[in-house]
Amino acid sequence: MTSKGRTPAVPEGAGSATGYDAPAAGRRRRALTVGAEEEYLLVDPVTRELRPEARKVVAEAASELGERVTTEITCYQVEARTDPHTSLAAFADQVRAMRTAVVRAAARHGLGVVSSGTPVLSQPWPPAVTDGPRYARSVAMFGALDDEQTICACHLHIGIPDVGLALKVSNHLRSRLPQLIALSANSPYWQGRDTGYASWRTLAWARWPAAGPPPHFDSTEHFDALVEDLTATGTIMDRGGLYWDIRPSHHVPTLEIRAFDAAPTAADTVLLAAVTRALVATALADIETGRPAFRPPSGLLRTACWRAARDGLTGDAVDLHTRRLQPAVRLVERMLDDLRPALLHHGDLETVTAGWARLRTLGNGAERQRAAHRGRHRVSDVVDALAEAVGAADQDDD
Structure with a gap:
């Protein structure tokens, strides 16, 4: 990473900035559940190009993962998901096991797996779309927007069964989206070239009519009325078509955060x-x-998300409070300082401290992709590095 510095020394009193009293929280709050949906791309290990074999790989992986593995809109993508967990260690074990199962299933069909927000090499055009009435309807409704849906995300679900409360939390999280985009940026390449962005996937998603930062919602009725309007005007097919970076899930009792590559x-x-x-x-x-x-302001928030997608952790970011540029890593460290009491409450502080130190040393995914390219200036090396990383047992000691 081009900009190195300290691992944040989180002050003991950081919780006073947010109102989170860790000891009191420990007495009255149980741990929140966390679950993940991850999307992967299938590649040919020789040509490194995408392969439309998702149905075969999903059928193979289902012997281990059951209904927790499925297809996605294109035939090059596999989606796998965890169960909800209160223990981060159990969550981590299941993420590793599910990745291993998908990699193993793909290998049986002579395929590789990568976890990247976008394909690195050029893709078939238009992409091969998975059979099914919903996908066919989407293609008919949105046309060329679906031609770029080989992009892959990590969706995180936090257990909040009450929609009204989930919307209030969404209002509080909106301003943190630029930092989350910068942390997770892992899609600098598109069609075999460096886009100049750390997260090109974020830009591709931004073209959809109900994507990007969600609105600030005044009430559940406000949310319901907007969803009804978007559906009635043909902007979305149904509530599942809300592609905002944060949304109440339409199929499980959670708040879904979707900003991540x-x-x-x-x-x-x-x-x-x-x-x-x-x-x-x-x-x-x-x-x-x-x-x-x-x-x-909504316009400034959108601008901050764009800047985060461009620079990731290596450049400047928009400080939404001062409306000026600050080093991106500084804004992330401020966020982590604010989160110390909640991290302590869930027993996650050590994991985050070590993970942030690793990112300060190795860079986020975008920086690692570019580092793989710098060696021999071959885009195929980026695919190989991603394929090696996706099934690695543990990267914390890199």
């Missing part, structure tokens, strides 16, 4: 999960104490 390693997913759970816990404490959500 597919993570290169299991350790990266675990770091993102711990940070996300702490953000939600901190927001819940603020809501309980009546602390209002910080509400930056």
Whole structure:
């Protein structure tokens, strides 16, 4: 990583900035559940190009993962998901096991697996779309937007069964989206070239009509009315078509955070999960104490997300409070300082401290992809590095 510095020395009193009192929280709050949906790409290990064999790999992996593995909109993608966990260690074990199962299933068909927000090499055009009425309807409704849906994400679910409360938490999390995008950026390449962005996937998603930062919601009725309007006007097919970076899940009782590129390693997913759970816990404490959500102007928030997608952790980011540029790593460290009480409450502080130190040394996924390219200036080396990382047992000791 081009900009190195200290691992944040989190002050003991950091919780006073958010209203989160860790000892009190420990007495009255149980640990929040966390779960993940991860999307992977299938590649030919020789040509490194995408292979449309998702149905075969899913059928093979289902012998181990059952219904926790499925296809996605294109035939090049496999999606796998964890169960909900209160223990981050159990969550981490299941993420590693599920990746191993997908890699093993793909290998039996002579394929490799990569976890990247975008394909590195050029892809067939238009992409091969998975059979099914919903995907056919989407292609008919959105046309060329679906031609770029070989992008892959990591969706994290935090257990909040009440939609009204989930929307309040969403209001508190909106302003943190730029830091989350910078942390998870792992898609600098598209069509065989460096886009100049750390997260090109973020830009590709931004073209959809109900994507990017969610609105600030005044109430559940406000949310319901907007969903009804978007559906009635043909903007989305149904509630599942809300592609905002944060949304109440339409199929499980959770708040779903969708701002993340597919993570290169299991350790990266675990770091993102711990940070996300702490953000939600901190927001819940603020809501309980009546602390209002910080509400930056929508245009400025969108600009900050764009800047985070471009620079990742290596450049400057928009400080939404001062409306000026600051080093991206500084804003991430401030966020982690704010989250210390919630991280302590869930027993995740050590994992996040080690994970952040690793990112300061190795860089986020985008920086690692570019480092793989610098060696011989071959884009195929990027694919090989991703394929090696996706099934690695443990990356924390790199």
